[in-house]
Every structure is written in C-alpha cells, then in structure tokens.
Amino acid sequence: MSAAHRPSDETLAAFATGRLDEGLALVVATHLERDASSRRRMRSFQSVQGALLDGAEPVAMSIRATDVLARERDAAVMVEPGHSPETGLPRVLQPYTLGPWRPIGIGIAMRKVDVAGAEARVFMLRAGAGVALPHHKHSGLEWTTILSGAYEHQYGRYAAGDFDEADSEHEHTPRVDPVEGCTCIAAVTGDVLFQGWLGRLLQPLVRL
Amino acid sequence: MVPLFDHNALIVAIARSGDRNAFAKLFDHFAPRVKGLLMKAGTPAELAEEVAQETLLTVWRKAALFDPSKASAGTWISTIARNLRIDIARRETRSRLSQVYEIIDEDGPEQPDMAVWGAERDLRIRAAMTELSPDQYRAVELAFLEGLSHQDVAKQLAIPLGTVKSRLRLAMSHLRGRLEDLR
Numbered sequence: 001m002s003a004a005h006r007p008s009d010e011t012l013a014a015f016a017t018g019r020l021d022e023g024l025a026l027v028v029a030t031h032l033e034r035d036a037s038s039r040r041r042m043r044s045f046q047s048v049q050g051a052l053l054d055g056a057e058p059v060a061m062s063i064r065a066t067d068v069l070a071r072e073r074d075a076a077v078m079v080e081p082g083h084s085p086e087t088g089l090p091r092v093l094q095p096y097t098l099g100p101w102r103p104i105g106i107g108i109a110m111r112k113v114d115v116a117g118a119e120a121r122v123f124m125l126r127a128g129a130g131v132a133l134p135h136h137k138h139s140g141l142e143w144t145t146i147l148s149g150a151y152e153h154q155y156g157r158y159a160a161g162d163f164d165e166a167d168s169e170h171e172h173t174p175r176v177d178p179v180e181g182c183t184c185i186a187a188v189t190g191d192v193l194f195q196g197w198l199g200r201l202l203q204p205l206v207r208l
Numbered sequence: 209m210v211p212l213f214d215h216n217a218l219i220v221a222i223a224r225s226g227d228r229n230a231f232a233k234l235f236d237h238f239a240p241r242v243k244g245l246l247m248k249a250g251t252p253a254e255l256a257e258e259v260a261q262e263t264l265l266t267v268w269r270k271a272a273l274f275d276p277s278k279a280s281a282g283t284w285i286s287t288i289a290r291n292l293r294i295d296i297a298r299r300e301t302r303s304r305l306s307q308v309y310e311i312i313d314e315d316g317p318e319q320p321d322m323a324v325w326g327a328e329r330d331l332r333i334r335a336a337m338t339e340l341s342p343d344q345y346r347a348v349e350l351a352f353l354e355g356l357s358h359q360d361v362a363k364q365l366a367i368p369l370g371t372v373k374s375r376l377r378l379a380m381s382h383l384r385g386r387l388e389d390l391r
C-alpha cells in the first residue's frame with residue numbers, strides 16, 4: 001500500500017524516539033504498519049539515533065558486566081498474558097482493549113480504543129458512503145490514519161493508508177467517499193469543537 | 209574508536225557460543241553510552257543506569273535475533289534501549305507502546321533486495337553525522353533523541369523557530385543526500 005499523505009519528519013522523529021504520547025504514537029504506528037516508505041524513513045531516523053549513541057559521552061556504570069550476567073541466572077521468565085486477537089484489525093492494535101461499536105449519528109459509528117496513560121483519546125470511526133462529518137476545529141491535535149475507504153476535505157483526499165496530521169490551525173468538514181465510505185483511527189488531544197446544531201448534539205458523545 | 213564491524217562481530221559471537229568475553233567488551237562500550245545518552249535527554253541517573261543494564265542484558269538474551277544486514281550494533285541497541293526506557297518509565301501506566309514498536313520492527317513486506325540496505329544506511333548516516341556543524345548536531349540531538357517539537361527545540365536553545373527549522377532542514381537534506389543512491 002502506498003500512501004499519498006505521510007507524517008512530517010518532526011512527527012516521525014518524535015515517534016522514533018518513543019517519547020510521543022502513546023495515543024498519538026498508536027495512530028502513527030497504524031500508518032507505519034501499512035506504508036513501507038514511511039517505515040523506511042523511520043528506520044533512517046533510528047539509524048540517526050544509533051549514530052548519536054556511538055557518539056555519546058559515556059557515563060560510568062555502577063556495576064560490571066560479569067555482575068549483570070550473574071543476575072541473568074535467576075532472572076524470572078516473563079510471559080505476557082495473551083488473548084486471541086480480533087481479525088481484520090491493524091496488528092498494532094492487538095495489545096489494546098477496544099470497546100464495542102456504538103452509533104453516534106446517522107451513518108456514523110465510533111469505537112473507543114483504551115490506551116492507558118495516554119493524554120490523547122483514541123477511537124475508531126466508521127462512516128457510511130457520502131456522509132458529511134460535522135464541520136469542526138480543534139484546540140489540540142487530531143491525527144488520523146485511514147483504514148479503509150476515503151474522505152476528502154479542503155487539504156486533499158485521504159485514502160486507505162494515508163495519515164492526516166491536523167493541528168489547532170485546521171478547521172475542516174470531512175466528506176466521506178460517496179461509494180466506499182470510510183473507516184479510520186484517530187487520536188485527539190484537547191477538544192474537538194463542532195459547529196452547528198448537529199455538532200452540538202455530537203459534542204457530548206465524542207468526549208468519550 | 210573501534211570500527212563498527214567489531215561490535216557486530218561481538219554480538220554474533222554471543223549468539224554462536226554465549227561468549228562472555230565478547231559480552232564484557234560490548235557492555236563496557238555500550239552500557240556507559242546508553243546511560244550517558246539517556247541522562248543527556250533528561251532521564252534521572254538511577255533510571256538511566258537501570259535501562260542501560262537491562263539493555264545489555266537484552267542484547268545477551270536476544271543476540272541470536274541480531275541481523276547485521278538490517279542494522280548495525282549501535283542502531284539495534286538504541287532501539288532496544290528505547291523500548292526498555294518506555295517499559296520502565298511507564299511501568300505504572302500499563303503502557304503497551306514497546307509491543308507496538310516490536311510489531312512495527314518485525315519484517316514488513318519490504319523488497320527482498322533491501323537485505324543489505326540497513327547496514328549500508330547505518331555506515332553512511334554515521335559518516336554524514338560527523339560532517340554536521342555543531343549547531344546542526346545539537347538540533348538533531350534534541351529532535352531525534354529527546355523527541356522535542358521544533359517549537360521546543362527553539363525554546364531549549366533560545367533561538368528563533370525559523371533558525372531551528374533551517375538547521376534541521378539543512379541537516380536532514382545532508383543526511384538524505386548521502387542516502388540518495390541507496391534506494
């Protein structure tokens with residue numbers, strides 16, 4: 001799958017460091033799982049980190065190598081409690097608990113992704129063919145990866161695999177593809193501010 | 209400085225025969241650097257020490273998974289350190305992020321002719337990094353180590369946002385230029 005819209009260098013570098021909010025990172029990861037070109041870019045950034053490690057100023061350790069290995073003998077084997085993954089979902093969602101789909105309007109359903117400790121709220125959104133999502137703007141970030149179908153707004157058309165990186169300067173009215181509909185995963189920080197009467201009805205629902 | 213391939217060979221020796229001598233050499237080189245790098249990025253000394261120890265212990269355990277054609281020792285070890293830092297720093301919040309990184313780092317459907325791409329990429333990026341100006345290097349460190357936004361890099365260095373953007377743009381285009389004929 002080759003995407004037309006990809007994360008910025010700034011976003012991908014932050015992802016590669018592991019210091020991005022977990023909710024935002026999960027949406028970037030969903031894009032990376034589908035996009036070989038972005039994965040390659042991210043690996044170049046990891047390579048930069050490797051180069052920084054080689055050039056790092058060493059700080060003396062308080063333990064010797066032999067002492068670390070001695071500890072290895074009595075190290076407990078950790079086994080992750082596994083659960084059988086739901087099919088059809090991105091693999092990066094497998095470690096997380098997902099809520100049920102619930103309708104939040106005509107032709108729109110939402111599903112919460114429980115990301116403990118994240119500042120961003122993460123959810124999947126499924127919209128029927130031709131649905132216009134209410135006009136909205138953000139007080140924080142809204143990052144989205146399209147899983148299937150497509151939507152379009154004033155910044156372009158976003159199809160399966162694409163990454164949409166919106167901040168508080170964006171104000172948009174996404175229109176869902178008239179044939180395929182659209183399923184996506186989004187992470188939102190701050191508030192999403194809907195406009196109009198439909199938006200005011202939706203407002204309490206998207207607070208999650 | 210020890211040449212890169214020596215570090216790769218040490219990991220391979222651990223994988224083949226559990227070579228404790230090779231481990232001691234790797235530990236002495238990388239553990240203090242992992243610790244230093246984490247402390248530079250604001251991690252408290254005690255946590256940095258713990259992550260550095262666990263990182264090298266993971267190298268010992270997972271040495272058989274190291275593929276020198278995909279990445280150099282330094283790059284591989286830095287991703288292990290990143291995942292462990294997340295696990296240890298976010299222990300209380302039940303973070304799953306390190307599992308997400310492991311899923312992404314599994315072999316994706318990359319082209320088969322990319323087998324040696326990673327090793328060559330690492331060599332070139334190392335060379336290119338030594339050619340950056342000290343100002344560019346510092347900006348790259350803040351963005352690529354600490355994950356700071358351009359805005360926060362500007363704050364930290366007390367320079368205008370535009371200057372940060374142009375330093376990083378120049379640094380990135382230099383790195384990209386070195387990788388150009390690789391793809």
